[in-house]
Amino acid sequence: MDNLLVRICEQQQGFIRKIAANEGVIAQFYQTMAVKFTEFNDVWRGLAEDEQEHQKVLNEIADQVAEKSIVLSGFEGYNKEDLDKLTDFIENHMKRIKEGKVTLPIALASALSIERSLAESPFFQQVHSADEELENKLRKISQDTQTHYNTIDRINTEVSSRSFR
Numbered sequence: 196m197d198n199l200l201v202r203i204c205e206q207q208q209g210f211i212r213k214i215a216a217n218e219g220v221i222a223q224f225y226q227t228m229a230v231k232f233t234e235f236n237d238v239w240r241g242l243a244e245d246e247q248e249h250q251k252v253l254n255e256i257a258d259q260v261a262e263k264s265i266v267l268s269g270f271e272g273y274n275k276e277d278l279d280k281l282t283d284f285i286e287n288h289m290k291r292i293k294e295g296k297v298t299l300p301i302a303l304a305s306a307l308s309i310e311r312s313l314a315e316s317p318f319f320q321q322v323h324s325a326d327e328e329l330e331n332k333l334r335k336i337s338q339d340t341q342t343h344y345n346t347i348d349r350i351n352t353e354v355s356s357r358s359f360r
Contacts, residue, residue: 207267208257213275214318215253217282221309222246224289228306231292232299235350242343249336256329267324281312303351310344 222243229239259265288305291297297305314337324330 204260204265208261210275211253211257211260213278215250215257217278217285218246218250218253220282220285220289221313222250224285224292224306224309227289227292228302231295231297232302234299238346238350242346245339245343249339252332252336256332259326259329263326265324265326265329267322267329277316281309285309299354300351303347303354306347307344307351310340310347314340314344 225239225243225246229236229243232239260267284305288297288302292302322333324333
C-alpha cells in the first residue's frame with residue numbers, strides 16, 4: 196500500500212477514534228443527568244445508550260478504515276482543537292452537575308449546545324464514504340444526533356413552560 200494512503204488512513208483512524216471517545220464522554224454526561232435530574236431518567240439513560248452505541252460504531256468504522264484502507268472524504272477543515280474544546284465543555288458541565296451547581300434548565304441548555312455542535316459539525320455534515328455500509332453508519336449517527344437535539348428541545352420547552360406558569 197502506498198505510504199501516503201497509509202498515512203491518510205492512520206490520520207483518519209486516529210481522528211475517528213477521538214470522535215468515538217467524545218461520544219463516550221457524552222454518554223457519561225447523560226448518565227450524570229439521569230442521576231441528578233431523575234424526572235427524565237429514562238430519556239437520559241436512552242440518550243446515554245445511544246451515545247455508547249455511537250462510540251462502538253465509530254470505533255468499528257476506525258477499524259474498517261485501517262483494515263480496508265478506506266479513505267473517507269470531507270475531512271478537510273475539521274479541527275481537532277474544536278473537538279477538544281467540546282470535550283472540555285462537556286466534562287466541565289458534567290463536573291458542575293455532579294457538584295449540584297447546575298439547575299435542570301442550565302443542564303438542558305448545555306445538552307442542547309452539545310447536540311447542536313455535533314449535528315452541525317463538519318464530521319457529520321461533510322464526511323462521506325464510497326463504502327455504502329460505512330456511509331449508512333455515518334448517516335445513522337447523524338440522524339440520531341438530530342433526534343437527540345429534538346428530544347432535549349422538547350424537554351426544554353416543557354420545563355420552560357412550567358417556569359412561566
